[in-house]
């Protein structure tokens with residue numbers, strides 16, 4: 001596959017996710033569809049989703065989650081600096097350590 005195809009595909013993924021995030025509050029169904037489409041493009045062209053985009057998908061139910069809309073983000077209260085992301089669809093919580 002041509003390298004330029006991958007670049008265009010990645011660009012489309014980023015545009016779709018950006019739109020999905022801005023639509024998530026007003027048009028949740030549309031946002032979900034745009035996120036699904038972005039995911040399909042990434043599998044079709046075998047592109048690894050950039051980390052900041054992967055963060056928008058629940059690791060358990062694979063739903064598209066937007067912070068403040070359908071996921072809750074909390075700072076951990078322990079000495080270990082971390083954030084907790086709670087998915088509002090399945091309640092799955094995952095931790096992300098941000099500093100040691």
Ligand SMILES: [Zn+2]
Pocket residue numbers: 058059060061062063087088089090091092
């Ligand atoms: Zn979930």
